[in-house]
Amino acid sequence: MNYVRVGIFACIFMLISMSGPAIASEDFDAGSRRFSFVVGSGSALSDNYTVLGIGAGFYPVDGLELGAEVNLWLGGDYDIYEISPSMTYIFTQLDAIQPYVGVLYRETFVETYDNLSAIGARAGVVLDSANGFNFRVGATIVSYQECASSWKKHCTEVTPEVSVGVTF
Template structure:
């Protein structure tokens, strides 16, 4: 039974593999939004790049800068995302990530990690838009806290 289920999942995976989520594809995306930290509001702009080493699985690198207030904040992100191979208009995804945040003195840099779920919609042969939810856990070495927030991104693939 387990072997049959595995073969069915593998078959579904290869049926959907053509396109945005196939081996060797590269996705580039951007995001823009607002956030607050240290009692200040920021405009957050980010860029990310992902590579698909296997069908439907991306590994990536992202950079975000927080503009409009002090202290200066910049982040790097290392995400891993799996796109569930279903023949639907929207492709569900689930992922995890590690992030390091650089903050201007006198504040200390900190790490965070978490997970995300959502849906990606292919808008053309080589572009997409994603909507999801992120749960992030922060740890600065002294305190640990978490929060959830919506995620919207768009990008292109080749």
């Protein structure tokens, strides 16, 4: 495991979460921040895992989020760690349903295996954000680099995204 990379991404994560002006007037306005928590399950390396994670984002301009997520896959024979910086644009011109699109990079660390990187995209909708809470539904597609010689069974994965977020 390359702990230097994990440390670098952790520092980026902290900078994103602390940067910018104090408070914006709307959920996705310039200066807003997002924090999220992940609880889920997944399967890899012939094992089932519990996935725990945290995320943070900052809006430097209206609708554009610079974010990062860290996920830990626990409970299998190998611990898996994922770090994903991302950029997402939310079309704030609409009221009740706001589409979003984004790009991401993912670095995956697995004990005793080589690290695996991926690039991807996401799309979906944010449903009626109110009082700082919002509900997102969408999908992510990622393409793993140098996958054929790795532990990954599939080089491209499409996964659903369902989340509740808090912005302030």
